[in-house]
Amino acid sequence: MSTVLEQIEQEIAKLSAKAVRKNTGTIRTVADGVAKIDGLSDVMYNEMVQFPGGAIGIALNLEEDEVGCVILGDVSKLKEGDEVTTTGRLLSVPVGKALLGRAVDALGRPVDGKGPIDAKEFNPVEKIAPGIIVRKSVSQPVLTGIMAIDSMIPIGRGQRELIIGDRSTGKTTIAIDTIINQAKINKVGFASGDPKFRPMYSIYVAVGQKNSNIARTIAALEAAGALEYTIIVAAPAADNPANQYIAPYSGAAMGEWFMDNNMDALIVYDDLSKHAVAYRQISLILKRPSGREAYPGDVFYLHSRLLERAARLDGKGSLTALPIIETLAGDVSAYIPTNVISITDGQIFLETDLFNQGIRPAVSVGLSVSRVGSAAQLKATKQVAGKLKGELAQFRELAAFSQFGSDLDAKTKAQLDRGSRIVELFKQPAFNPIPIELQVVTLWAMQKGYYEGLPLAKVMAAAKSLREFFSTRQDALLTTIRTKAALDAEIETGLKSACDAWKATFAA
Amino acid sequence: MSATSKIAGQLARKFYKLSLVDGVVSPERVAGVLEYVAAHRPANPVMVLRAYHRLIAAELARCAAVVEHAGPISDAILQGIAAALTAKYKRPVNAVAKPNPALLAGLRVHLGDDVFEASAAGQLRALAESVQ
Numbered sequence: 001m002s003t004v005l006e007q008i009e010q011e012i013a014k015l016s017a018k019a020v021r022k023n024t025g026t027i028r029t030v031a032d033g034v035a036k037i038d039g040l041s042d043v044m045y046n047e048m049v050q051f052p053g054g055a056i057g058i059a060l061n062l063e064e065d066e067v068g069c070v071i072l073g074d075v076s077k078l079k080e081g082d083e084v085t086t087t088g089r090l091l092s093v094p095v096g097k098a099l100l101g102r103a104v105d106a107l108g109r110p111v112d113g114k115g116p117i118d119a120k121e122f123n124p125v126e127k128i129a130p131g132i133i134v135r136k137s138v139s140q141p142v143l144t145g146i147m148a149i150d151s152m153i154p155i156g157r158g159q160r161e162l163i164i165g166d167r168s169t170g171k172t173t174i175a176i177d178t179i180i181n182q183a184k185i186n187k188v189g190f191a192s193g194d195p196k197f198r199p200m201y202s203i204y205v206a207v208g209q210k211n212s213n214i215a216r217t218i219a220a221l222e223a224a225g226a227l228e229y230t231i232i233v234a235a236p237a238a239d240n241p242a243n244q245y246i247a248p249y250s251g252a253a254m255g256e257w258f259m260d261n262n263m264d265a266l267i268v269y270d271d272l273s274k275h276a277v278a279y280r281q282i283s284l285i286l287k288r289p290s291g292r293e294a295y296p297g298d299v300f301y302l303h304s305r306l307l308e309r310a311a312r313l314d315g316k317g318s319l320t321a322l323p324i325i326e327t328l329a330g331d332v333s334a335y336i337p338t339n340v341i342s343i344t345d346g347q348i349f350l351e352t353d354l355f356n357q358g359i360r361p362a363v364s365v366g367l368s369v370s371r372v373g374s375a376a377q378l379k380a381t382k383q384v385a386g387k388l389k390g391e392l393a394q395f396r397e398l399a400a401f402s403q404f405g406s407d408l409d410a411k412t413k414a415q416l417d418r419g420s421r422i423v424e425l426f427k428q429p430a431f432n433p434i435p436i437e438l439q440v441v442t443l444w445a446m447q448k449g450y451y452e453g454l455p456l457a458k459v460m461a462a463a464k465s466l467r468e469f470f471s472t473r474q475d476a477l478l479t480t481i482r483t484k485a486a487l488d489a490e491i492e493t494g495l496k497s498a499c500d501a502w503k504a505t506f507a508a
Numbered sequence: 509m510s511a512t513s514k515i516a517g518q519l520a521r522k523f524y525k526l527s528l529v530d531g532v533v534s535p536e537r538v539a540g541v542l543e544y545v546a547a548h549r550p551a552n553p554v555m556v557l558r559a560y561h562r563l564i565a566a567e568l569a570r571c572a573a574v575v576e577h578a579g580p581i582s583d584a585i586l587q588g589i590a591a592a593l594t595a596k597y598k599r600p601v602n603a604v605a606k607p608n609p610a611l612l613a614g615l616r617v618h619l620g621d622d623v624f625e626a627s628a629a630g631q632l633r634a635l636a637e638s639v640q
Binding site: 008011018019020021022023024025038039040041042064065085 | 559566617620622626630
């Protein structure tokens with residue numbers, strides 16, 4: 001109560017007899033979440049304007065006779081003739097660690113029913129991306145916990161890696177697994193007391209999704225203990241298009257706070273296809289000229305200015321972006337997918353065919369790439385997984401060839417067998433990220449032939465058994481692999497004796 | 509905006525520019541425009557006239573300051589406000605008084621798109637919004 005009284009006293013002290021000048025306008029029309037306003041002669045582009053009843057808007061169309069504003073909030077109480085005021089400010093959202101563990105809307109207001117957020121700072125939603133000189137090259141890994149990605153399509157801190165695929169191919173699952181793995185790494189890192197440990201905080205931006213999907217995602221993060229390191233920015237399908245348009249930028253503003261304060265953050269935009277559709281809707285209502293597929297001419301800029309804000313800064317932190325794009329019938333050459341592919345530093349392409357064959361995550365190794373590559377990979381992973389991509393490429397070629405003939409030489413058969421085992425090894429259940437040290441162990445065992453001779457259907461079970469063996473009995477060796485991040489002769493000796501011990505106990 | 513309304517708006521803007529003499533709306537020019545429209549009946553005359561009306565009303569509002577007041581206000585105060593606004597905006601401004609007891613005390617001046625808030629009600633509203 002005394003805080004409230006102090007607040008009132010402070011505001012009374014600020015009151016003065018001076019006249020305050022406001023620039024106003026009058027609503028001429030309100031329709032479809034967009035208001036056309038007469039007046040507002042001093043308004044600037046992207047300026048926040050105040051509507052009666054607490055709704056706010058952004059001035060997006062500055063025309064000769066009127067101003068077109070998108071309204072963020074409840075439009076039902078607005079009517080023709082209502083007075084609109086400029087605020088002289090850009091739209092800003094609360095930022096800081098106070099948002100961790102919370103679900104907020106596109107304006108940073110809590111929607112999880114856990115009370116108000118005590119944010120001390122506010123960052124503008126629209127901000128110019130860092131320039132060239134302040135950036136640093138990407139060299140620290142972002143470990144997703146998904147073996148197929150960490151070994152062959154490694155992601156680094158500050159990179160933008162696109163996750164692209166048809167509906168229900170596991171795009172969101174990859175993103176959530178990554179967030180869960182960061183939380184697990186954070187817990188281990190904080191427990192170790194290592195002063196050089198850099199935690200990774202996550203932001204999940206849900207654009208245009210069903211509320212039930214968002215609730216399920218939050219529940220999955222909470223069950224995995226990842227929610228305390230995560231901010232959820234929710235702009236579901238039921239929200240107006242203006243909120244869906246703003247939400248990714250709000251998330252980026254929250255992520256930039258971590259980056260500017262020498263911390264690392266990961267942001268997932270799920271998904272940018274729906275974001276483009278929302279922007280298209282706003283632009284058409286604002287009568288902006290439409291181009292290909294009825295998208296406005298600046299739909300590339302919509303995503304480029306968003307994704308360029310993810311970077312690694314020299315002397316500061318980093319912001320890693322995982323945008324998600326949904327394709328139709330696997331068409332990666334469509335308009336929005338090609339736009340975002342050209343912006344990002346690589347893509348993880350998920351195929352429906354692979355998913356239906358039971359290969360999950362359904363990562364198409366041939367079409368997926370990370371332009372940062374092994375620069376962001378731990379040395380231990382490079383040592384065990386360096387040749388895997390090439391081996392899988394050879395396997396795919398031979399597998400296609402072998403469908404037409406039955407007489408294969410021994411070498412071809414061996415290559416096909418090895419490739420099939422690698423494919424089996426990379427299968428992984430959802431929401432079960434594998435720590436990097438266990439991935440190294442699994443792949444090392446693969447390279448040394450410990451899965452040879454096992455029935456193909458048992459390879460996955462064997463790998464799981466191996467990891468359980470190491471987790472329960474070889475914790476010291478795992479810790480050494482994790483801290484040294486490279487395999488030396490001593491570690492390889494330890495691995496050999498442990499794997500031999502496991503093999504002796506494992507019954508296929 | 510449809511092509512029709514765009515053309516009507518452009519025509520209305522031309523009429524508006526013709527109605528200004530030294531930056532001030534001339535009643536004679538306005539009458540001339542109306543005669544022209546009546547005589548020549550351009551396409552969509554209602555749309556043209558509505559747009560023209562909006563532009564002229566906005567221009568007149570830029571030159572006429574509405575001074576809302578709660579208590580008594582003297583002519584000297586009105587003239588002082590008009591002189592101050594004329595000096596600020598560098599165009600002739602007239603001040604017109606309009607009683608508004610809801611202000612409780614003080615003044616609120618409307619001039620075109622600008623609102624100068626110096627009323628007790630306005631300051632209390634600002635206080636309430638800042639505490640929320």
